[in-house]
Amino acid sequence: MADSTAATPTTTPLTQLPVVGKSDVKPTWCPGCGDFGVVAAVESSLKRLKIPSHNVVIVSGIGCSSNLPHFLSSYGFHGIHGRAIPLAEGIRWGNHGLTVIATGGDGDGFGIGAGHFIHAMRRNVDLTYVTMDNQIYGLTTGQASPTSTMGQKTKSTPTGVIESPIDPIALALASGATYVARGFSGDVKHLTDLVANGIAHKGFAFVDVFSPCVTYNKLNTFDFFRQRVYKLESAGHNPSDIVAAWQRSLEWGDKIPIGLFYSVERPTYEDLEEVLAAGPLATQPAGLKGRESLLDEFV
Amino acid sequence: MNEIAVRVGGQAGDGIASIGESVARSFSRMGLHLFGLNAYQSVIRGGHVWFQARASEGRPYSPGDGADILYALDRATVDIHSAGIRPGGTVIHDPEKFPLTAADLPAGVRPLAVPTLEIARKYTSQSILQNAAGVGATAFLAGIPLDLLHGVLTDSFGRKAGDVVDWNLGASADGYHLAEKLTHPHDHALSKRGNAKLLMTGNQAIALGAAAAGCKFLAQYPMTPASTVMHWMAAHSHSIGVVVKQAEDELAAIHMAIGASFSGVRAMTATSGGGFALMTEGLGMAGMTETPVVVVEAQRAGPSTGLPTKTEQGDLNQMLGAGQGEFPRAILAPSNPAEAYRATINAFDLAERWQTPVLLASDFHLSESMMTVDREEIDLNVPVESLFTVTPNGHDYRRFQYTESGVSPRAFPGQPGLNYIAGSDEHDERGHLISDTRAGIPLWISERQRMMDKRMKKLRGIAKDAPPPVFEGPAGAPLTFVTWGSTVGAVRDAVVLLKERGKATNLLHFPTVYPLDADAVRAAFARTKHTLLVEANYSGQFGRLLRAETGIYLSDHFLKYDGEPFFPHEIVARALEVS
Numbered sequence: 001m002a003d004s005t006a007a008t009p010t011t012t013p014l015t016q017l018p019v020v021g022k023s024d025v026k027p028t029w030c031p032g033c034g035d036f037g038v039v040a041a042v043e044s045s046l047k048r049l050k051i052p053s054h055n056v057v058i059v060s061g062i063g064c065s066s067n068l069p070h071f072l073s074s075y076g077f078h079g080i081h082g083r084a085i086p087l088a089e090g091i092r093w094g095n096h097g098l099t100v101i102a103t104g105g106d107g108d109g110f111g112i113g114a115g116h117f118i119h120a121m122r123r124n125v126d127l128t129y130v131t132m133d134n135q136i137y138g139l140t141t142g143q144a145s146p147t148s149t150m151g152q153k154t155k156s157t158p159t160g161v162i163e164s165p166i167d168p169i170a171l172a173l174a175s176g177a178t179y180v181a182r183g184f185s186g187d188v189k190h191l192t193d194l195v196a197n198g199i200a201h202k203g204f205a206f207v208d209v210f211s212p213c214v215t216y217n218k219l220n221t222f223d224f225f226r227q228r229v230y231k232l233e234s235a236g237h238n239p240s241d242i243v244a245a246w247q248r249s250l251e252w253g254d255k256i257p258i259g260l261f262y263s264v265e266r267p268t269y270e271d272l273e274e275v276l277a278a279g280p281l282a283t284q285p286a287g288l289k290g291r292e293s294l295l296d297e298f299v
Numbered sequence: 300m301n302e303i304a305v306r307v308g309g310q311a312g313d314g315i316a317s318i319g320e321s322v323a324r325s326f327s328r329m330g331l332h333l334f335g336l337n338a339y340q341s342v343i344r345g346g347h348v349w350f351q352a353r354a355s356e357g358r359p360y361s362p363g364d365g366a367d368i369l370y371a372l373d374r375a376t377v378d379i380h381s382a383g384i385r386p387g388g389t390v391i392h393d394p395e396k397f398p399l400t401a402a403d404l405p406a407g408v409r410p411l412a413v414p415t416l417e418i419a420r421k422y423t424s425q426s427i428l429q430n431a432a433g434v435g436a437t438a439f440l441a442g443i444p445l446d447l448l449h450g451v452l453t454d455s456f457g458r459k460a461g462d463v464v465d466w467n468l469g470a471s472a473d474g475y476h477l478a479e480k481l482t483h484p485h486d487h488a489l490s491k492r493g494n495a496k497l498l499m500t501g502n503q504a505i506a507l508g509a510a511a512a513g514c515k516f517l518a519q520y521p522m523t524p525a526s527t528v529m530h531w532m533a534a535h536s537h538s539i540g541v542v543v544k545q546a547e548d549e550l551a552a553i554h555m556a557i558g559a560s561f562s563g564v565r566a567m568t569a570t571s572g573g574g575f576a577l578m579t580e581g582l583g584m585a586g587m588t589e590t591p592v593v594v595v596e597a598q599r600a601g602p603s604t605g606l607p608t609k610t611e612q613g614d615l616n617q618m619l620g621a622g623q624g625e626f627p628r629a630i631l632a633p634s635n636p637a638e639a640y641r642a643t644i645n646a647f648d649l650a651e652r653w654q655t656p657v658l659l660a661s662d663f664h665l666s667e668s669m670m671t672v673d674r675e676e677i678d679l680n681v682p683v684e685s686l687f688t689v690t691p692n693g694h695d696y697r698r699f700q701y702t703e704s705g706v707s708p709r710a711f712p713g714q715p716g717l718n719y720i721a722g723s724d725e726h727d728e729r730g731h732l733i734s735d736t737r738a739g740i741p742l743w744i745s746e747r748q749r750m751m752d753k754r755m756k757k758l759r760g761i762a763k764d765a766p767p768p769v770f771e772g773p774a775g776a777p778l779t780f781v782t783w784g785s786t787v788g789a790v791r792d793a794v795v796l797l798k799e800r801g802k803a804t805n806l807l808h809f810p811t812v813y814p815l816d817a818d819a820v821r822a823a824f825a826r827t828k829h830t831l832l833v834e835a836n837y838s839g840q841f842g843r844l845l846r847a848e849t850g851i852y853l854s855d856h857f858l859k860y861d862g863e864p865f866f867p868h869e870i871v872a873r874a875l876e877v878s
Binding site for chain 1: 327328495496497498499503507510511512513514515516518535536537538539540541542544546547548550551552554555556557558559560561562563564565566580581584588672674677679680681682683685686687711712713714715716717718719720721722723724731732735736
């Protein structure tokens, strides 16, 4: 959640400025794509939180899902493959009055961008990361992804995947994320709660979303998940219990948990970076005028 | 030019850099000009390290040739360096460590035995104190007053507990007085000339210049010889309000900088060739999204890991070609700390004015060598305007609007009514994608071309806006050196040496390596006769660029790629050879 320090002074009361809605660009995803549910949940979350659209930046990398920023009316940065997170971090540190949401796919976040994912979590940067995890590379027409199932046949693995999939939830817990959730794009209402609470959470909020690819993944379909998912909220899970969160993260098979695995309050990177205590960097004075004493060390 | 050069050598971990810096700073406080070369290997303990402090009444632009005083902490130093000691010189050694007689040294060079370990034991069991005794003797020979040396040593220990400072002052005084008893100062010893000068490395000048230019964010991954940019900025982060982020890798570093810039902050990253290779895709994204960013590329000898602590100008091709496709960029190449300070400010101005990445080409020799700078050369009063002061018109706002210059009005997140998407995909004036459903459709084929033209025409503007080529030396000289970056220094010194031999030469150098304003460059070359390209790489990368951009062929070349900087005598020899 953005700090109370406004991004830039404005004369119009914030409550009268538009919140995030759809942009005039229609999504280009395949009909039935799981990502429609995710963009709807992100939009609803921002509406629920009443954050003016000009104070929101949605950042993405490359992949089908990374087109998401274009479909909403906030600011956005559609960057390059795997680098949404460092870009989002830079935006947050440049102006921590902004609400920053990073989005992307499983290849973008857990493959080419895995290093950044881990480090952002240990830093507890105050941003929300929503992954549209379809367990396949869609835009490049169907190769195995870091979350593809062992044995799954894809264009790049015609005889089946021979690597274990990454478990994004366990990885997030191990990396120190302070808000770890999993949603399903077939349940937009539940997903909206997870995303909205993630945005409101102070610190790195990770929401991994089962977002089926209807074109290239015939294994992990909407039906596959509908038959298996259950909600942690209705199973008596205590999200402040990290051991319980670990146990739930290991569940995969006939029953797959969705919901909030873990949440904890910890100082954010922005809290601990003393330079930011003086307000958003973008509004701080810049330059060294009158700082001639800095030259004394060179004498 | 009256000068004296002091060289100190030993093993990594011996404290050679601290000894060298104490001597260097003593000279700069005497009001002398100085060039300090820090030569080391890629190892923390062991190996051979040396430091050369060349002080002069005029301004030395290179480490020079040879030295007058050598303080050898081990025998290997004598073997490696004694041939470089000029007649009349002295080699200081501790007989307890190794014996040395005049017969071991070149003609005209004499040994001076200083029992540095024995002196140190008077104060402490920590043998590192021997250095203070050695520095004291060195100072006497070099004409450095003892009280001035003591000021430098006291300051260098800063807030550390009293004993260490007292031991150092005592041991250095002992070394100084012993030398005074045994011998006399070197004939070339210089005396105090005026007010203390500033002494800084290229990287310190770059960091200072960045902060003065309004940089508020530096993201960097450690890599020699760029790391000390981060070290200076991190040490001053709180006092000057600059966020310094050590990133997980260079991919992250450049994206963090671009992100900060996108949100309205002047931002920079610094690296060497290997890290820059990782940054190239991000560099292209900055070009495509028209986001300013300054990237310091402190080159070292490649290819691959190469020689991490040795110098080269071998990354020019990489800087020119970094990133897929074509986008406008500028490459500035200062030659010394004073120039680096101003070039960094220029880099930020150009990046912001033209909304595109600007590279600052440094190298080990510039980044890690130290030079004196006059206070007047460092003007901290750089006007820095808030990036938010210009608010584009909210009606029909087009972030990538076609304009005469190619530069479009830039909005920042947090500004209401101007929301836009910056896209690494090809996009239209509003930032909407052309790549997905519009690519290849006739209207959008021409839009893509217009958008490329819009971005690329910024290059013409940058070429007129960036610092032009510089001519130095007498007009009409029969030989003109053509050079760039840190190599300019040794060429400047060579021009002086050649003049002393009655040979007139001049030099033409390029503070802006790219883009070149072809008309201005051709006009500059109209004034040359025989030309000699001097640069530190195998293939003459700048010579090739010059040919490609202007059709100008240079008469001769002198290329060096052994990891060492150019030394003036080599350039003199080559100049005599070709003319």
